[in-house]
Amino acid sequence: MSVLAQLQQDINEAVDSYAIDMSETSKGGGGSRLYPAGYAMARLVQYVEFGMQPQEYQGAAKAPALEFRLGFAIWGDTKPFGDDGQPNSVPPANRPQDLFHNPDGTPGIIRTWYMKLGNNEKAGAKKAFDKMNYKGNAKHFAQFLGQPFLVKIGIKPAVGDKPARNTLEPADTLPPFDQVSRQPYPVPEAPDDLYQLFLWNKPTLAGWNSLKIEGTSDDGKSKNYLQDRILAAVDFQGSPLEQLLRGAGATLPSPEQLAPAAPAAPAPAVPATPVAPAMSLPVPSAVSPLPAAGVVQTPVATVNVADVPAAPAVPALAIPAVPVQ
Numbered sequence: 001m002s003v004l005a006q007l008q009q010d011i012n013e014a015v016d017s018y019a020i021d022m023s024e025t026s027k028g029g030g031g032s033r034l035y036p037a038g039y040a041m042a043r044l045v046q047y048v049e050f051g052m053q054p055q056e057y058q059g060a061a062k063a064p065a066l067e068f069r070l071g072f073a074i075w076g077d078t079k080p081f082g083d084d085g086q087p088n089s090v091p092p093a094n095r096p097q098d099l100f101h102n103p104d105g106t107p108g109i110i111r112t113w114y115m116k117l118g119n120n121e122k123a124g125a126k127k128a129f130d131k132m133n134y135k136g137n138a139k140h141f142a143q144f145l146g147q148p149f150l151v152k153i154g155i156k157p158a159v160g161d162k163p164a165r166n167t168l169e170p171a172d173t174l175p176p177f178d179q180v181s182r183q184p185y186p187v188p189e190a191p192d193d194l195y196q197l198f199l200w201n202k203p204t205l206a207g208w209n210s211l212k213i214e215g216t217s218d219d220g221k222s223k224n225y226l227q228d229r230i231l232a233a234v235d236f237q238g239s240p241l242e243q244l245l246r247g248a249g250a251t252l253p254s255p256e257q258l259a260p261a262a263p264a265a266p267a268p269a270v271p272a273t274p275v276a277p278a279m280s281l282p283v284p285s286a287v288s289p290l291p292a293a294g295v296v297q298t299p300v301a302t303v304n305v306a307d308v309p310a311a312p313a314v315p316a317l318a319i320p321a322v323p324v325q
Contacts, residue, residue, distance in 0.1 A: 003192040004146045033096075035108060035153050035166050036078045039312050040100040041176065041187040042151040044132075046071025046111065047142045048211065048226065049200040051233025051241075055116065064234045065116040066200060068125075070141065070170060072151055073107035073190040076100040076311025100153070100311060107190060110153060110168050117141075128170030145197065148176040148187035150312055178312075185312055198230075203241045205248060 048069050055062040079098040082088050088095075093103040101107050119126045125141075132144050152172035158164040177184045198207040211226040222228065231253065236242055245252060 040074040042072040045194040046196040052235040071111040074100040080310035131173045134175040150174040
Protein backbone atom coordinates (compact mmCIF):
# COMPACT_ATOMS: atom_id res chain seq x y z
CA MET A 1 0.00 0.00 0.00
CA SER A 2 1.40 3.42 -0.95
CA VAL A 3 1.89 6.22 1.59
CA LEU A 4 -1.01 8.19 0.10
CA ALA A 5 -3.31 5.14 0.09
CA GLN A 6 -2.56 4.49 3.77
CA LEU A 7 -3.22 8.14 4.66
CA GLN A 8 -6.50 8.10 2.74
CA GLN A 9 -7.57 5.02 4.67
CA ASP A 10 -6.77 6.79 7.96
CA ILE A 11 -8.73 9.83 6.80
CA ASN A 12 -11.85 7.90 5.85
CA GLU A 13 -11.86 6.10 9.21
CA ALA A 14 -11.54 9.41 11.09
CA VAL A 15 -13.98 11.64 9.20
CA ASP A 16 -17.11 10.34 10.90
CA SER A 17 -15.74 11.31 14.31
CA TYR A 18 -15.82 15.04 13.49
CA ALA A 19 -18.70 17.13 14.72
CA ILE A 20 -18.39 19.46 11.71
CA ASP A 21 -19.36 18.23 8.25
CA MET A 22 -17.76 20.68 5.81
CA SER A 23 -20.10 19.59 3.01
CA GLU A 24 -22.93 21.20 4.98
CA THR A 25 -23.34 24.93 5.69
CA SER A 26 -24.28 26.54 8.98
CA LYS A 27 -25.80 30.03 9.06
CA GLY A 28 -25.50 32.97 11.42
CA GLY A 29 -22.88 35.36 12.63
CA GLY A 30 -21.97 38.50 10.96
CA GLY A 31 12.46 33.23 4.63
CA SER A 32 12.45 31.82 2.00
CA ARG A 33 11.97 31.72 -1.73
CA LEU A 34 9.49 34.17 -3.19
CA TYR A 35 7.25 32.54 -5.77
CA PRO A 36 5.82 34.50 -8.72
CA ALA A 37 2.22 35.66 -8.68
CA GLY A 38 -0.42 33.69 -10.56
CA TYR A 39 -2.16 30.33 -10.67
CA ALA A 40 0.01 27.27 -10.03
CA MET A 41 -0.74 23.62 -10.68
CA ALA A 42 -0.92 22.00 -7.26
CA ARG A 43 -1.64 18.89 -5.21
CA LEU A 44 -2.68 18.97 -1.58
CA VAL A 45 0.10 17.14 0.25
CA GLN A 46 -0.22 18.38 3.83
CA TYR A 47 -3.12 18.58 6.25
CA VAL A 48 -2.26 19.28 9.89
CA GLU A 49 -4.65 19.96 12.79
CA PHE A 50 -3.54 21.82 15.92
CA GLY A 51 -6.34 21.10 18.38
CA MET A 52 -8.52 23.77 19.99
CA GLN A 53 -6.64 27.07 19.96
CA PRO A 54 -7.57 30.42 21.61
CA GLN A 55 -9.28 32.89 19.26
CA GLU A 56 -9.82 36.62 19.31
CA TYR A 57 -11.49 39.26 17.19
CA GLN A 58 -10.58 42.95 17.37
CA GLY A 59 -8.81 42.35 20.66
CA ALA A 60 -11.71 40.50 22.28
CA ALA A 61 -11.36 36.85 23.27
CA LYS A 62 -13.55 34.38 21.41
CA ALA A 63 -14.31 30.72 22.02
CA PRO A 64 -11.43 28.35 21.16
CA ALA A 65 -11.65 26.59 17.80
CA LEU A 66 -9.98 23.69 16.03
CA GLU A 67 -7.21 25.06 13.82
CA PHE A 68 -5.58 23.48 10.78
CA ARG A 69 -3.22 24.25 7.92
CA LEU A 70 -3.08 23.14 4.29
CA GLY A 71 0.12 22.57 2.33
CA PHE A 72 0.36 22.32 -1.46
CA ALA A 73 3.07 21.01 -3.78
CA ILE A 74 3.19 23.43 -6.73
CA TRP A 75 4.49 23.44 -10.30
CA GLY A 76 4.36 25.81 -13.25
CA ASP A 77 6.23 28.20 -15.51
CA THR A 78 4.68 31.68 -15.64
CA LYS A 79 6.66 32.69 -18.74
CA PRO A 80 6.93 29.68 -21.07
CA PHE A 81 6.69 32.00 -24.10
CA GLY A 82 8.44 35.21 -25.05
CA ASP A 83 6.84 38.45 -26.28
CA ASP A 84 7.00 37.07 -29.83
CA GLY A 85 4.83 34.09 -28.90
CA GLN A 86 7.68 31.65 -29.36
CA PRO A 87 8.94 29.33 -26.60
CA ASN A 88 11.10 31.21 -24.11
CA SER A 89 14.72 30.94 -25.25
CA VAL A 90 16.00 31.16 -21.66
CA PRO A 91 16.06 27.71 -19.99
CA PRO A 92 13.73 27.46 -16.96
CA ALA A 93 16.69 26.62 -14.70
CA ASN A 94 18.15 30.07 -15.49
CA ARG A 95 15.01 32.00 -14.54
CA PRO A 96 13.80 30.60 -11.20
CA GLN A 97 11.86 33.82 -10.56
CA ASP A 98 9.35 32.65 -13.19
CA LEU A 99 8.83 29.19 -11.68
CA PHE A 100 6.54 27.74 -9.01
CA HIS A 101 8.58 24.54 -8.97
CA ASN A 102 12.28 24.52 -8.16
CA PRO A 103 14.90 24.97 -10.89
CA ASP A 104 15.78 21.26 -10.61
CA GLY A 105 12.18 20.32 -11.40
CA THR A 106 11.09 19.31 -7.89
CA PRO A 107 7.86 20.95 -6.66
CA GLY A 108 7.73 24.05 -4.51
CA ILE A 109 5.70 23.98 -1.29
CA ILE A 110 3.37 26.67 0.00
CA ARG A 111 1.11 26.57 3.07
CA THR A 112 -1.88 28.50 4.31
CA TRP A 113 -2.04 30.47 7.54
CA TYR A 114 -3.56 28.75 10.54
CA MET A 115 -7.24 28.41 9.70
CA LYS A 116 -10.24 27.90 11.96
CA LEU A 117 -12.28 24.83 11.04
CA GLY A 118 -15.92 25.76 10.74
CA ASN A 119 -18.77 25.47 8.24
CA ASN A 120 -20.48 28.79 8.88
CA GLU A 121 -21.54 30.26 5.54
CA LYS A 122 -19.25 33.28 6.10
CA ALA A 123 -16.23 31.32 7.30
CA GLY A 124 -13.09 31.35 5.18
CA ALA A 125 -12.67 27.62 5.72
CA LYS A 126 -16.16 26.94 4.34
CA LYS A 127 -15.53 29.08 1.25
CA ALA A 128 -12.24 27.29 0.64
CA PHE A 129 -13.80 23.86 1.16
CA ASP A 130 -16.59 24.49 -1.32
CA LYS A 131 -14.08 25.58 -3.98
CA MET A 132 -11.88 22.53 -3.36
CA ASN A 133 -14.83 20.13 -3.29
CA TYR A 134 -15.33 20.26 -7.07
CA LYS A 135 -16.04 16.51 -7.14
CA GLY A 136 -18.80 17.01 -4.56
CA ASN A 137 -18.07 13.88 -2.52
CA ALA A 138 -15.98 15.13 0.43
CA LYS A 139 -16.96 16.01 3.99
CA HIS A 140 -13.54 17.03 5.31
CA PHE A 141 -10.44 18.83 4.02
CA ALA A 142 -8.25 15.81 4.69
CA GLN A 143 -10.13 13.89 2.00
CA PHE A 144 -8.56 16.19 -0.61
CA LEU A 145 -5.09 14.85 0.13
CA GLY A 146 -3.42 13.92 -3.15
CA GLN A 147 -6.01 15.69 -5.33
CA PRO A 148 -4.95 18.22 -8.00
CA PHE A 149 -6.00 21.87 -7.96
CA LEU A 150 -5.11 25.26 -9.35
CA VAL A 151 -4.09 27.55 -6.49
CA LYS A 152 -3.76 31.32 -6.67
CA ILE A 153 -0.51 32.71 -5.29
CA GLY A 154 0.00 36.42 -4.67
CA ILE A 155 2.82 38.66 -3.46
CA LYS A 156 2.50 41.08 -0.56
CA PRO A 157 4.98 43.92 -1.15
CA ALA A 158 7.77 44.69 1.28
CA VAL A 159 6.92 47.22 4.00
CA GLY A 160 9.73 48.85 5.95
CA ASP A 161 12.09 46.15 7.17
CA LYS A 162 9.58 43.41 6.37
CA PRO A 163 10.44 41.65 3.09
CA ALA A 164 7.92 40.80 0.39
CA ARG A 165 6.15 37.51 0.99
CA ASN A 166 3.77 35.18 -0.78
CA THR A 167 0.08 34.96 -0.02
CA LEU A 168 -2.25 32.03 -0.65
CA GLU A 169 -6.03 32.26 -0.63
CA PRO A 170 -7.69 28.81 -0.63
CA ALA A 171 -11.05 30.45 -1.40
CA ASP A 172 -9.63 31.29 -4.87
CA THR A 173 -8.79 27.65 -5.63
CA LEU A 174 -10.01 26.30 -8.98
CA PRO A 175 -10.52 22.80 -10.40
CA PRO A 176 -7.49 21.58 -12.37
CA PHE A 177 -8.97 21.80 -15.87
CA ASP A 178 -9.28 24.36 -18.61
CA GLN A 179 -12.29 26.62 -18.13
CA VAL A 180 -13.39 26.42 -21.77
CA SER A 181 -12.35 23.01 -23.09
CA ARG A 182 -12.75 21.26 -19.69
CA GLN A 183 -9.60 19.31 -20.48
CA PRO A 184 -7.48 18.52 -17.39
CA TYR A 185 -4.13 20.18 -16.85
CA PRO A 186 -1.18 17.77 -16.55
CA VAL A 187 -0.58 18.19 -12.82
CA PRO A 188 2.40 15.97 -11.84
CA GLU A 189 2.19 13.46 -9.02
CA ALA A 190 3.79 14.55 -5.74
CA PRO A 191 6.67 12.60 -4.18
CA ASP A 192 5.69 10.35 -1.27
CA ASP A 193 8.01 12.16 1.13
CA LEU A 194 6.00 15.40 0.85
CA TYR A 195 2.79 13.92 2.26
CA GLN A 196 2.00 14.90 5.82
CA LEU A 197 -1.16 14.17 7.81
CA PHE A 198 -2.00 14.86 11.42
CA LEU A 199 -5.59 14.44 12.63
CA TRP A 200 -6.51 15.65 16.11
CA ASN A 201 -9.15 12.96 16.62
CA LYS A 202 -7.00 10.15 15.26
CA PRO A 203 -3.30 10.95 15.76
CA THR A 204 -0.54 8.53 14.81
CA LEU A 205 3.07 8.45 15.94
CA ALA A 206 4.16 8.63 12.30
CA GLY A 207 2.08 11.77 11.74
CA TRP A 208 3.30 13.31 15.00
CA ASN A 209 6.97 12.62 14.31
CA SER A 210 6.68 14.07 10.79
CA LEU A 211 5.99 17.49 12.37
CA LYS A 212 9.25 17.57 14.32
CA ILE A 213 11.63 20.40 13.35
CA GLU A 214 15.10 20.13 14.85
CA GLY A 215 17.28 23.01 15.99
CA THR A 216 16.97 26.47 17.49
CA SER A 217 16.81 29.93 15.98
CA ASP A 218 19.40 32.66 16.52
CA ASP A 219 17.57 33.87 19.64
CA GLY A 220 17.75 30.39 21.18
CA LYS A 221 14.08 29.51 20.67
CA SER A 222 13.10 26.09 19.42
CA LYS A 223 12.19 25.81 15.73
CA ASN A 224 9.74 23.05 16.63
CA TYR A 225 6.77 25.41 16.49
CA LEU A 226 4.30 22.92 14.98
CA GLN A 227 4.51 20.34 17.77
CA ASP A 228 4.73 23.11 20.38
CA ARG A 229 1.52 24.69 19.14
CA ILE A 230 -0.27 21.35 19.23
CA LEU A 231 0.93 20.57 22.77
CA ALA A 232 -0.36 24.00 23.86
CA ALA A 233 -3.91 23.27 22.62
CA VAL A 234 -6.49 24.01 25.29
CA ASP A 235 -7.92 20.49 24.91
CA PHE A 236 -4.60 18.63 24.95
CA GLN A 237 -5.18 17.16 28.41
CA GLY A 238 -7.08 13.91 28.02
CA SER A 239 -6.89 14.08 24.23
CA PRO A 240 -6.12 11.07 22.02
CA LEU A 241 -2.71 12.63 21.37
CA GLU A 242 -1.82 12.86 25.05
CA GLN A 243 -2.81 9.23 25.53
CA LEU A 244 -0.80 8.22 22.46
CA LEU A 245 2.35 10.05 23.58
CA ARG A 246 2.19 8.90 27.18
CA GLY A 247 1.60 5.36 26.00
CA ALA A 248 4.74 5.67 23.89
CA GLY A 249 6.72 6.82 26.94
CA ALA A 250 7.16 10.41 25.79
CA THR A 251 8.19 13.08 28.30
CA LEU A 252 5.84 16.00 27.80
CA PRO A 253 6.69 19.62 28.63
CA SER A 254 4.60 21.54 31.13
CA PRO A 255 2.12 24.21 29.97
CA GLU A 256 4.47 26.84 31.42
CA GLN A 257 7.33 25.56 29.25
CA LEU A 258 5.18 25.60 26.14
CA ALA A 259 3.58 29.02 26.57
CA PRO A 260 6.50 31.13 25.25
CA ALA A 261 7.00 28.83 22.27
CA ALA A 262 3.44 28.94 20.94
CA PRO A 263 3.15 31.60 18.19
CA ALA A 264 0.84 34.47 19.09
CA ALA A 265 -0.24 35.04 15.48
CA PRO A 266 -0.68 32.88 12.40
CA ALA A 267 2.41 32.39 10.29
CA PRO A 268 2.18 33.59 6.65
CA ALA A 269 2.03 31.20 3.74
CA VAL A 270 5.64 30.40 2.99
CA PRO A 271 7.67 27.68 1.30
CA ALA A 272 8.35 24.57 3.32
CA THR A 273 10.61 24.36 6.35
CA PRO A 274 12.63 21.13 6.38
CA VAL A 275 11.15 18.52 8.68
CA ALA A 276 12.34 15.21 10.06
CA PRO A 277 9.88 12.60 8.75
CA ALA A 278 8.79 9.75 10.99
CA MET A 279 9.20 7.09 8.36
CA SER A 280 11.80 6.15 5.83
CA LEU A 281 9.75 6.54 2.67
CA PRO A 282 10.65 4.92 -0.66
CA VAL A 283 12.02 7.30 -3.27
CA PRO A 284 12.39 5.93 -6.80
CA SER A 285 15.74 6.44 -8.44
CA ALA A 286 14.12 7.33 -11.73
CA VAL A 287 10.79 8.66 -12.92
CA SER A 288 8.51 7.93 -15.85
CA PRO A 289 7.63 10.97 -18.01
CA LEU A 290 4.06 12.19 -18.28
CA PRO A 291 2.75 14.06 -21.33
CA ALA A 292 3.99 17.64 -20.94
CA ALA A 293 4.97 16.96 -17.33
CA GLY A 294 7.40 14.82 -15.41
CA VAL A 295 6.66 13.17 -12.12
CA VAL A 296 9.33 14.53 -9.86
CA GLN A 297 10.85 13.05 -6.75
CA THR A 298 13.32 14.27 -4.16
CA PRO A 299 16.03 13.42 -4.93
CA VAL A 300 15.87 12.30 -8.57
CA ALA A 301 18.39 10.62 -10.78
CA THR A 302 17.52 12.72 -13.82
CA VAL A 303 15.10 15.63 -14.18
CA ASN A 304 14.37 17.46 -17.40
CA VAL A 305 13.16 20.84 -16.21
CA ALA A 306 11.74 21.58 -19.63
CA ASP A 307 9.20 18.80 -19.04
CA VAL A 308 7.61 20.60 -16.08
CA PRO A 309 4.29 22.15 -17.21
CA ALA A 310 3.68 25.80 -17.80
CA ALA A 311 1.52 27.56 -15.23
CA PRO A 312 -2.10 27.83 -16.36
CA ALA A 313 -3.32 31.32 -17.19
CA VAL A 314 -6.67 31.52 -15.44
CA PRO A 315 -7.42 35.13 -14.42
CA ALA A 316 -10.99 36.38 -14.68
CA LEU A 317 -12.27 36.60 -18.27
CA ALA A 318 -9.02 35.18 -19.69
CA ILE A 319 -9.10 32.13 -21.94
CA PRO A 320 -6.05 29.95 -21.26
CA ALA A 321 -4.49 27.73 -23.87
CA VAL A 322 -5.59 24.10 -23.82
CA PRO A 323 -2.71 22.01 -22.46
CA VAL A 324 -1.08 19.62 -24.86
CA GLN A 325 -2.07 16.05 -24.01
